[in-house]
Amino acid sequence: EPEVTQTPSxxxxxxxxxxxxxxxxxxxxxxxxxxxxxLGQKVEFLVSFYNNEISEKSEIFDDQFSxxxxxxxxxxxxxxxTKLEDSAMYFCASSDVSGTVGPEAFFGQGTRLTVV
Amino acid sequence: xxxxxxxxxxxxxxxxxxxxxxxxxxxSASQSFxxxxxxxxxxPKLLMSVYSSGNEDGRFTAQLNRASQYISLLIRDxxxxxxxxxxxxxxxxxxxxxxxxxxxxxLLVSP
Numbered sequence: 001e002p003e004v005t006q007t008p009s010x011x012x013x014x015x016x017x018x019x020x021x022x023x024x025x026x027x028x029x030x031x032x033x034x035x036x037x038x039l040g041q042k043v044e045f046l047v048s049f050y051n052n053e054i055s056e057k058s059e060i061f062d063d064q065f066s067x068x069x070x071x072x073x074x075x076x077x078x079x080x081x082t083k084l085e086d087s088a089m090y091f092c093a094s095s096d097v098s099g100t101v102g103p104e105a106f107f108g109q110g111t112r113l114t115v116v
Numbered sequence: 117x118x119x120x121x122x123x124x125x126x127x128x129x130x131x132x133x134x135x136x137x138x139x140x141x142x143x144s145a146s147q148s149f150x151x152x153x154x155x156x157x158x159x160p161k162l163l164m165s166v167y168s169s170g171n172e173d174g175r176f177t178a179q180l181n182r183a184s185q186y187i188s189l190l191i192r193d194x195x196x197x198x199x200x201x202x203x204x205x206x207x208x209x210x211x212x213x214x215x216x217x218x219x220x221x222x223l224l225v226s227p
Contacts (some may be wrong), residue, residue: 043217107159
């Protein structure tokens with residue numbers, strides 16, 4: 001069964017450092033997303049990406065964040081100058097529009113980012 | 117203002133019980149509705165989409181009431197493996213759109 005894969009599974013970084021979280025979406029999907037979940041909180045939307053550009057972004061996704069699709073398979077989230085409050089689980093997701101109800105998004109297993 | 121609201125639980129039920137979860141959403145323009153399941157420290161996994169006419173998938177039945185902006189999930193004959201957090205999720209349109217998650221309702225099924 002096709003799946004979204006994310007690396008690394010856990011990243012520990014010092015405050016102020018830059019991190020890059022990597023994702024390989026499902027191969028025939030066209031829409032890519034990053035979500036995050038702070039421990040004990042709800043899953044929150046960060047950004048969506050379609051046709052090599054950002055389609056939508058939330059208030060959380062400020063200048064500290066950027067996304068890129070450097071090649072035909074990878075989708076990355078870069079967080080510059082990390083802060084303690086960036087500690088969270090970051091989920092990549094992908095979808096197509098074949099669902100009869102709506103976008104059935106499939107999530108990767110997540111990257112747990114810990115900023116110390 | 118909470119966009120998707122759920123009772124956090126936990127709901128503690130014995131195996132074989134029937135349990136129901138409810139969810140309300142605030143944006144009347146929401147078009148697509150889902151239930152996801154999330155195990156502890158794992159990714160959300162799609163459990164089922166919710167159709168306007170209601171739909172069933174094995175032991176799971178989902179209902180949507182657009183007038184009341186209310187979504188429900190019924191689980192019959194609960195199994196130990198059903199223990200998880202159930203996330204109510206809405207989307208703004210029927211094509212591509214981002215997902216808005218509720219905080220989830222925790223279910224604990226005991227032997």
